[in-house]
Structure formats: structure tokens, C-alpha cells
Amino acid sequence: MKCKMIQGSPRVLPASEVDIHALVELFNDAFSRYYVELKVTAESLSTLVYREDIDTASSCVALLGELPVGVAFLAVRGQRGYICGMGVRQDHQGKGIGDLLMRAVLHNASTLNLRDVTLEVVDANFRAIRLYRKFGFVRFRDVGxxxxxxxxxxxxxxxxxxxxxxxxxxxxxxxxxxxxxxxxxxxxxxxxxxxxxxxxxxxxxxxxxxxxxxxxxxxxxxxxxxxxxxxxxxxxxxxxxxxxxxxxxxxxxxxxxxxxxxxxxxxxxxxxxxxxxxxxxxxxxxxxxxxx
Ligand SMILES: CC(C)(COP(=O)(O)OP(=O)(O)OC[C@H]1O[C@@H](n2cnc3c(N)ncnc32)[C@H](O)[C@@H]1OP(=O)(O)O)[C@@H](O)C(=O)NCCC(=O)NCCS
CATH class of the missing domain: 3.40.630.30 (Gcn5-related N-acetyltransferase (GNAT))
Structure with a gap:
């Protein structure tokens, strides 16, 4: 798989090491032009983490300098994994950060010995679908x-x-x-x-x-x-x-x-x-x- 050049050199940290308010701001920026309104607060994000079994230590945040620019949340239930939200800050999309995050989060998934990882993606979100396909994800069902x-x-x-x-x-x-x-x-x-x-x-x-x-x-x-x-x-x-x-x-x-x-x-x-x-x-x- 090819790696794109990213301005500066991003590093990936576990989401558990990033302040929740910084995660909220990042998430809301990444999803600000999404298909449906997706806006979180510190409270709703904490609820999501609890309800969906998001493993923040295995979820990944990309940082450029001190600025969090992308996140991939990994939720875990037994040997099943789930990408519970993945987004890159608007100004930093198309620079290889999604690629970097997916690589990092799938590495964590295999370290956890997960059997499979699932996700949902809006049918019209061809950029995200292309990214997921590149990593081997296949469509198995449609939901509405x-x-x-x-x-x-x-x-x-x-x-x-x-x-x-x-x-x-x-x-x-x-x-x-x-x-x-x-x-x-x-x-x-x-x-x-x-x-x-x-x-x-x-x-x-x-x-x-x-x-x-x-x-x-x-x-x-x-x-x-x-x-x-x-x-x-x-x-x-x-x-x-x-x-x-x-x-x-x-x-x-x-x-x-x-x-x-x-x-x-x-x-x-x-x-x-x-x-x-x-x-x-x-x-x-x-x-x-x-x-x-
Ligand atoms: C989808 C998203 C996470 C991709 O992250 P990104 O950093 O922009 O993507 P990258 O630059 O790492 O590119 C990775 C792959 O994504 C796909 N991709 C990214 N931008 C694309 C574009 N403009 N057109 C087509 N495919 C694109 C490609 O497959 C690309 O790999 P390739 O260039 O080797 O073909 C990001 O665009 C995003 O946050 N979008 C808004 C929120 C969202 O839709 N999240 C997904 C919810 S399921």
C-alpha cells in the first residue's frame, strides 16, 4: 500500500491520552459537512464511549504538532471489533491521515486478536468507502x-x-x-x-x-x-x-x-x-x- 506525503510528520496517539474536549472539537470539525448532523459534546461522547464499548486505549488519534487532526474509534466486544466513527479535520483531508489512522487502528485490532472488524458507512460516501475497500473491507449488508x-x-x-x-x-x-x-x-x-x-x-x-x-x-x-x-x-x-x-x-x-x-x-x-x-x-x- 502506498503512503502519501503528509505535511509535517503526524504521530498517532491512543485516544485515551487525548483530552476529551480536544476530541469533541476534532470530531465536530471532521463531521461538519456530513450527510446528517453529527455533533457531539463531552457528555454525549462519553456516553457513546460507554454505550458502544469504545476502547479508547486502542482507538487512534493523529496529531500534527499539538493539533489533533484525525480520529478512528475502535469498539470491542469479545473478539468483535467495530470502527465507531472515523474522521479527519476538514483542512487536513486528502493528505493520507485517514490511511495512517486506519493502518494504526487495524494494527491494534490484530494485537487484540479480534476476529473481525465491522463498520457502517453512508452509501454515498465514496471517499470513505474507497478507503475501507483499500484495506480489504467488504460490504455484507445494507442498513437504513x-x-x-x-x-x-x-x-x-x-x-x-x-x-x-x-x-x-x-x-x-x-x-x-x-x-x-x-x-x-x-x-x-x-x-x-x-x-x-x-x-x-x-x-x-x-x-x-x-x-x-x-x-x-x-x-x-x-x-x-x-x-x-x-x-x-x-x-x-x-x-x-x-x-x-x-x-x-x-x-x-x-x-x-x-x-x-x-x-x-x-x-x-x-x-x-x-x-x-x-x-x-x-x-x-x-x-x-x-x-x-
Ligand atoms: C473519509 C475520511 C476519513 C478519509 O480520510 P482522509 O485523510 O481524507 O483520506 P486519505 O487522504 O488518507 O486517503 C485515503 C484513501 O481514501 C480515499 N480518498 C480520500 N480522499 C478521496 C477523494 N477525494 N476521492 C476519492 N477517494 C478518496 C482513497 O481511497 C484514498 O486512498 P488513495 O488515494 O490511495 O486511493 C475523511 O475524508 C473524512 O473524515 N471525511 C468526513 C467524515 C467521514 O465521512 N468519515 C467516515 C465516516 S464512515
Whole structure:
């Protein structure tokens, strides 16, 4: 792989050695012309680090002199890694810093013996996609951001009842009902970080759980964090159970709007979102790099 010449000589430090306020300023500069508004504060960045299991000692910051110019956050769960935000300061893009950071963070990932590293990237972000491809990442699934301004009601399938449960009790259902893990920020590990802030509903028939939805509130709106229905159901019933769960979450909150981030596209979950009046507002690729 070629290395580009960078003005001055940047050095890479673990993010844990960089002041949080400097990280906030760097992150907000790097994402200031992004596809969606992405702005962090010291508080929201600390929450993100905790909720998404960002390993700050293995995350990398590039500095030119004393100025932090780029960051790649690496989150770790067991042998799974996740690039949880990567950005280079506007004035320093296109100078090889992204390349340098990716090399450094993947070195840390292999030192940690991670099996794979995943990330999400906006489908239209061709610069970032090109960078990731260069390092061997491949697209494995598309996910979408959804917005609902007018909910369409969906009654549960015949014989199915939907009731509230504690968020902790959906952990096993998430593992049982998802053929592929949900996107990183919708996984059980994230959900269980702030269980008191979230609600959960489970659909039952004949004493058996058929599906679940986890939801919360963000800025006065409904936030669908994760939902799934059992793969043992027929495709129609699976979609129907998922739609009814989404509808119930809406009915309980009666929000002005509903949102959902990084829901897998091309299957029953996307169909269920559409059934309830959610519209796709942003398409992202999930990419993976296998390290073994
Ligand atoms: C995407 C980003 C991290 C890349 O960092 P960078 O320092 O600008 O990239 P580099 O100069 O190291 O270039 C690395 C590779 O990225 C790709 N790339 C960078 N700039 C590019 C451009 N203008 N056009 C096409 N590809 C480009 C190329 O593959 C390049 O390698 P190559 O020149 O050998 O082909 C940076 O542009 C950025 O922070 N963008 C805004 C935030 C963002 O989109 N983050 C990614 C979120 S998933």
C-alpha cells in the first residue's frame, strides 16, 4: 500500500491520552459537512464511549504538532471489533491521515486478536468507502435510517398478544430471533447499558415469544432501537408480528415522530417499517474485514 506525503510528520496517539474536549472539537470539525448532523459534546461522547464499548486505549488519534487532526474509534466486544466513527479535520483531508489512522487502528485490532472488524458507512460516501475497500473491507449488508411522521396502525396477527416486559428479558430473544447480529449500536450490549431509559414489548402466542421491540425516547420522539420476530414463523406472519410490535411501541408513546437507525434492509424488518409508515431516509453499507 502506498503512503502519501503528509505535511509535517503526524504521530498517532491512543485516544485515551487525548483530552476529551480536544476530541469533541476534532470530531465536530471532521463531521461538519456530513450527510446528517453529527455533533457531539463531552457528555454525549462519553456516553457513546460507554454505550458502544469504545476502547479508547486502542482507538487512534493523529496529531500534527499539538493539533489533533484525525480520529478512528475502535469498539470491542469479545473478539468483535467495530470502527465507531472515523474522521479527519476538514483542512487536513486528502493528505493520507485517514490511511495512517486506519493502518494504526487495524494494527491494534490484530494485537487484540479480534476476529473481525465491522463498520457502517453512508452509501454515498465514496471517499470513505474507497478507503475501507483499500484495506480489504467488504460490504455484507445494507442498513437504513427510517423516519415516521404518520403511523399506520397494524393489529397483531390472530392469536398474538403484545405486552410490556423488562428490557433485560429481550437479551435472549435478540440472540434467538436475529439470523445476523443487529447493527452494533442496536445490539444487546448497547441496550443493556441504559435499561432504565428503554421500554420493551414482546409478542406472545400460546405462551411462546414470537418477537420483540425495544424503544426509547430521543428529543421528544420515539426511537425504535431494535426489533425482530422469530424465523420459525412464515415470512408473512413474521412481517406481520414485527409490524404489530412497531405499531404498539408507537401507540404507547404517541410521539410526533418515530425514528430508527441502521435497520437491516431487504427483508421483513424493512417491510414492517414500511407497513407502519416509516420511510427510508438514509442508506448505509455495513462492511466487514476478517482478521483471521
Ligand atoms: C473519509 C475520511 C476519513 C478519509 O480520510 P482522509 O485523510 O481524507 O483520506 P486519505 O487522504 O488518507 O486517503 C485515503 C484513501 O481514501 C480515499 N480518498 C480520500 N480522499 C478521496 C477523494 N477525494 N476521492 C476519492 N477517494 C478518496 C482513497 O481511497 C484514498 O486512498 P488513495 O488515494 O490511495 O486511493 C475523511 O475524508 C473524512 O473524515 N471525511 C468526513 C467524515 C467521514 O465521512 N468519515 C467516515 C465516516 S464512515
Amino acid at each position: 435510517v427510517f423516519l415516521c411522521e404518520r403511523n399506520r396502525s397494524v393489529a397483531p396477527p390472530e392469536g398474538v398478544r403484545i405486552g410490556a416486559v423488562g428490557v433485560r428479558s429481550v437479551a435472549g430473544l435478540s440472540r434467538a430471533f436475529n439470523e445476523m447480529l443487529p447493527a452494533w449500536q442496536n445490539q444487546v450490549e448497547s441496550i443493556l447499558k441504559f435499561p432504565a431509559r428503554l421500554g420493551a414489548l414482546v409478542a406472545h402466542a400460546d405462551g411462546q415469544a414470537l418477537g420483540y421491540v425495544v424503544y426509547g425516547m430521543a428529543g421528544g420522539n420515539l426511537m425504535v432501537v431494535d426489533f425482530a420476530a422469530s424465523g420459525r414463523l412464515s415470512p408473512e406472519r413474521r412481517r406481520h408480528a414485527a409490524s404489530a410490535l412497531l405499531d404498539q411501541a408507537w401507540q404507547r408513546v404517541q410521539p410526533p415522530k418515530g425514528r430508527a437507525f441502521n435497520i437491516p434492509l431487504g427483508g421483513y424488518q424493512e417491510q414492517a417499517m414500511q407497513d407502519c409508515g416509516y420511510e427510508l431516509t438514509l442508506r448505509l453499507q455495513e462492511m466487514v474485514l476478517c482478521l483471521e
